[in-house]
Amino acid sequence: MSRLWVLGAGQLGAMLKTAGRPLALDVVPVDIDTIDALHLHEGDVVTAEREQWPETLATRQLASHDRFINRDVFGTLADRKTQKALIDSLSLATAPWQTVTTDTRADALHTALGERVLLKRRTGGYDGRGQHWLKAAEPGEIPEGWHDQAIAEQAINFDEEVSLVGARDSRGNCVFYPLTLNLHVNGILMASLAPLQRLQHLQEQAESMLGTLLNELDYVGVMAMECFRVGDQLMINELAPRVHNSGHWTQAGAHMSQFEAHLRAIADLPLAPPMTKGITAMVNLVGTERNNQWLTVPPAELHWYGKSVRPGRKVGHININDSRPAVVRSALMALAPELPENYKAVLDWLAEHLRD
Template structure:
C-alpha cells in the first residue's frame, strides 16, 4: 500500500471526492487549488494526479504538472485538445463524428460541403457544459474570425441517445469497466444519468473494446470516461475525459468500488477487482439551485453537496439513488419533483422515469 501523498491538481468537487475516497484506503490525498499563491513542497517519490485536463499557467500547475510522478502526464495535453483527441480516435479506427480542422480561413460553405448542412464548431481547448460551441446552420452563417485556428468542426449527428462508459486501467494493463450509463444533457449540461439498463447490455462489449483500445494505446493509468452517441446499434465517440467523470457519480452509492476509489487504487498500485453493482441507479445533478434539507428525508437517496456558491447553470451537487426495488427508485423520483425547481428538473425527472420503463 502506498503511503506517499497523492497530490491532486485542482481542488474542486472532483478533488474533494477523491480525497474522501482515499480515506478508507489510508491514502493521503491532497487536492491543491491551482490559484494558490504558494506551491506545496513535493517530495521526489510523491504521486500527482489531476481532477481536470486543462489548467492555466500558475505557480501550482507548474509545480505539480512538471513533477516526475505526474501520472498520465503525456495524456492530458493530447486529450485536452479536441484536434489531437480526434486524431487519436481516428488513428485507432474508432468511430467518431466526421470532422475538420478550422484553419486557413476555411469558410462555412466549405465546411457544409464536407460535413453536411448542420455543422458544430468546438473550441479546441476549454469549453465544457455547453460552452465553447458555435452552430453553423443557416446559409448565411459564417465562421467567426476568432475561431480560425482555434476550433474543429463536426458533422451534426442525429443520435438516438447519449451514453458513457467509465473504465479503469492499472499499470499492468488490467482494465475494468462499469456498465454503460444513459445520460441526459440539457443545453450541454449533464442533468441525469441512469445505470445499469438491460437494453444497453448488447452494446457493452462494443463500448469496452473501444475504450480499452484507447486506454492501452495511451498506456493510461486510472479512470477515464468515454462519452458516446448511440446511433442504432452502433456507438460513436463524442468526447474523452482523462479523469473521474460526472456521469460516473452514481458509482459512489451504486457500486462496491466507486470511480474515485478505482482511480486511486490504480495510481497507487492497489488491486482493481471488478466492482459489484448494488442495484438500479439514478443520478440527478443539482444545477444552480439552493440546498434543500428535505433531500435528506429520501431513504434511497444520497445527497452530495459541493459547498460552492449557487450560480445559474453551475453544478452545485448531485443526488444518487440506488435500490434493488424499482418501485423505491420511482417513488423517490416522484418525491424529488416537489423538492427541486421545476424549471431545472421537471424534464430530468420525467426522463429518468421513462428510462426505467423497460427495467421491469
C-alpha cells in the same frame, strides 16, 4: 503510503479525497492559484481533476514532478483536434470532422459535413460552452476568433447519449463500469441512469473501444468515454482523462466508486471488476439552492459541493439506488416538489427509462 496530490481543488478533487480515507490514502487537492510551496517527495504521486490548467506556481510544482501520472496524455486529449486524430488513427467510430483553419468558410463546411455543423473550441469549453452551430437553413459565418482555434463536426442524429467509465492500472489490467444512459439539457449533464439491461448488448463494443484507447495511451487511472448510440453502433463524442460527472452514480451503485478506482490505479493498489448494486439514478443539481428536504427522501444520497450558486453551475448531485426500480421511481417523484420546475422533465425522463 505515499501522498497523492490532485492538481485542482474543485468537487472532483474533494470526492477523490473522500474516497481515499477508507484506504488510508493521503489525498491532497491543490488550488491552482495557491502561492504556497508544496513539499512534494520523490515517492509521491500527482494526478489531476482537469484536462488543462494555466501556468501558476502550484501547477508548475505539480506538473514538474516525476510521478505525475498521465502527464503526457493530458495535452493530447485536452485539444479536440489531437483527440479526434487519435480516435481516427485507431479506426474508432466518431463523427466526421475537420480542422477550422484560417481559410475555412461556412459554405465549405456545409459541403463537406452537411447542413448542420457543430463548431467546438479546440481547448476549454464544457457544459455546452465553447460550441457554435452552423445551419445551412440559417446562413451564418464562423465566429470571429474561431479560425485555427476550433474543429467542425458533422451533426449526428443519434438515438441516445451513453458513456463508459473504465480504469487501467500500470500493468495494463482494465476494468469497466456498466454503460450509463445520460440526459443533457443545453449541453449540461442533468441525469444519469445505470445499469440498464437493454444496453448490455453494447457493453462489449464499448469496452473494446475504450480499452483500445487506454492501452494505446498507456493510461493509468480512470477515463470516461462519451458516446452517441446510433442503432446498435456507438460513436465516440468526447474523452475525459479523469473521473467524470456521468460516473458519479458509482458512489451509490457500485462496490468501488470511480473515485476509488482511480486512486487504486494510480497508487498501484489492486483493481477489481466493479460489482453493481441494483440500479442508480443520478440527478445533477445545477444553479439551485440547497434544500435540506432532499435529505428526507430515502434512499436519496446528497453530495453538496459547497460552492456558491449561480445559473448553469453544478453545485451538487443526488444519487438514488435500490434493487427495485419502483423504489427509485418513488424517490424521484418524492423529490419533485423540492426541486425547481425545470426538473420535472428531468425526473420524468429518469422515471420513463426506469421502465425499460
